[in-house]
Amino acid sequence: xxxxxxxxxxxxxxxxxxxxxxxxxxxxxxxxxxxxxxxxxxxxxxxxxxxxxxxxxxxxxxxxxxxxxxxxxxxxxxxxxxxxxxxxxxxxxxxxxxxxxxxxxxx
Numbered sequence: 169x170x171x172x173x174x175x176x177x178x179x180x181x182x183x184x185x186x187x188x189x190x191x192x193x194x195x196x197x198x199x200x201x202x203x204x205x206x207x208x209x210x211x212x213x214x215x216x217x218x219x220x221x222x223x224x225x226x227x228x229x230x231x232x233x234x235x236x237x238x239x240x241x242x243x244x245x246x247x248x249x250x251x252x253x254x255x256x257x258x259x260x261x262x263x264x265x266x267x268x269x270x271x272x273x274x275x
Contacts, residue, residue, distance in 0.1 A: 218243060232258075236268045 186195040222243050225234045236258055242248035255262040 233268055236260075236265060240265060 184197050184199060187198055188196045190196055222238070225237050225243060229237065236254060238244040239249050239254045239257055240251065249257070251262045251265045254265045258265070
């Protein structure tokens with residue numbers, strides 16, 4: 169029984185197991201190698217919020233208003249644009265972009 173038990177757990181790997189040494193002689197674990205940035209949860213949360221916001225924008229606003237908001241706040245997967253850039257792309261005045269974006273910040 170004891171040997172069977174050892175054989176079953178022979179393939180188990182722990183994240184804290186030492187797998188190598190770095191240049192200074194410090195032990196490197198599997199967790200050190202595969203760990204992700206500390207702000208991963210924040211990044212995932214931000215992406216989720218943006219995805220839901222895009223859904224709200226598409227379902228509540230007219231197509232034109234949605235395009236303006238997406239351009240202005242970067243909800244199209246690109247960096248946010250200035251009011252002037254958004255106005256130039258949409259062929260409208262900067263003040264119209266300002267009014268559309270200001271009114272829509274309330275939802």
